[in-house]
Amino acid sequence: ALIAQPGPGAGLPADGIPGVAAAPGIAIGTLHWWRETTPEPAEAGQGIAAEREALRAALAAIDAQLAHESEAATARRAGAEAGIFAMHRALLEDPALQAAAETMIAAGKSAGFAWREATRAEAAMLSAMADRRMAERAADLLDLGKRVLRALAPAGSAPVQLPAPAADGDVIVLAAGEFTPSDLTGLDRTRVAALVMARGGPTSHAAIIARQLGIPCLVALGSALERLQDGTPVIADGDSARLHACPDAHLLAAAASAVRLRAQQREADLRAAHAAASTRDGVPIEVAANIGSLDDARNAVAHGADAVGLLRTELLFLHGDAAPAAADHTASCQAIADALQGRSAIVRTLDIGADKDAAWLHLPAEDNPALGLRGVRLAQVRPQLLDDQLRGLLAVRASGPLRILLPMVSEVGELLAWRERIRALAAEAGTDPEIEVGVMIEVPSAALLADQLAEHADFFSIGTNDLTQYTLAIDRCQPELAARMDGLHPAVLRMIAATTEGAARHGRWVGVCGALAGDPLAVPVLVGLGVTELSVDAGLVPGVKARVRALSHADCRQRAGELLRLPSAAAVRDACRRYWPA
Known part of the structure; x- marks a missing residue:
């Protein structure tokens, strides 16, 4: 191909x-x-017992299929894809859904008809809810319905x-x-x-x-x-x-x-991936990896990542049956720290909410979940959840630095409260109370108050996906506005500039862990604005390192300042193509 x-x-x-x-x-x-190619099921059944057995066999077959696909995705180190299939397995086991289908079978309907109508009814109810997460769950449910109908078809049906x-x-x-x-x-x-x-x-x-x-x-x-x-x-x-x-x-x-x-460049980038990256004029830039599993950690090492710039801990537990205990956090993070072979790791505390939901959390429905209970705000309703995670992280014994990153901090008081809580838990456990604590800059107020936050934070990590969403007032899950959701918008770049300037006043370093860090057009802009760490998906590490090595830091600094005065993201991208061509 x-x-x-x-x-x-x-x-x-x-x-x-x-x-x-x-x-x-x-x-x-x-x-x-x-x-x-989804078959159209007959409405009338061929007997209650036969239809019940047909549905049971189809559900078992699809469950086995989803389990296999989830395992195969995990083996390919495709954690996000594996999570989708794991979530579909959880939907398949919904007792209310199965009971609704069973009721229709008992009324004389075929297994296929009963399952289709049950999934449609449940999906319609979810779609009617204001919470976007529920609407997305409805789409997953309808997709699952198609799988089962294919399994029930007499000769099967290839998708x-x-x-x-x-x-x-x-x-x-x-x-x-x-x-x-x-x-x-x-x-x-x-x-x-x-x-x-x-x-x-x-x-x-x-x-x-x-x-x-x-x-x-x-x-x-x-x-x-x-x-x-x-x-x-x-x-x-x-x-x-x-x-x-x-x-x-x-x-x-x-x-x-x-x-x-591209193929030739990719091969060359891979050969040089394990060497450090510096600009042509000698400024080092750490290129780290974003991970969400133990396999991701191994993949990061294999692709030459200097460190882990973001461990999304919620992905480790999103599809579990219950909230993770302190020991669960320790075990999972210890295994990842060991796999990193001495590299440092930034561990973000649970960032559940908005477009990431955990069934065991039982969050209340929200009209605007992106503006609600997510990140450290979860402690308002589930304080034990974050206490358990912090206890678990403080018990990890890593050969490289382990840093804690707090998501959705919006003001200094929040940071001070969490630093004090971490010190108290460290004292309780007899561990190092001076573990490094950073703030994720994803809320505009945090970017604008970066000079205040930097007085008490050890580092910043900019989440450009959410920072763009909140700065431009565009829901990142809204497909109709997807083309306008661009982190190179000059307003977002000004937020990044405010962050690096505020950090510099107190000698703090700034990384970027959002998608912008892996955008080749954005790399010189971020470097020019004072970012010294770029954290990307593991497969992008070799290419980002190669991009950094081709840049002049002095030139990036000069050009980045000019970009802040442009009127749109499109204008910024056009300028980047002129300033820093492939």
């Missing part, structure tokens, strides 16, 4: 069908429309039917209105080079799976995509968020050249 991996720019023209980039890279292939290859090496750009996780089950990576969708957003489960698989993905392409026919030759450009239909020979040659150059 002709696929180019992420880079600062493909050099392709800025025309074509505009969309939103959900997974980077460039792919050349033939468009093929995925078409729904994706691909045409026979026209020639050796023939690859497909798979298109749909919007994919769901079950649609992508068993996706043939040797045939499918990219995913393109008329609808959807970059945070959808299909987008997550595309990123884990390492294939380009474009969403929100709209009606222009829907007008394209099967067999149309296309170039899916996940870097510039464009789909080029019926490209001419010149454009095909440019894309193929980009693919070859």
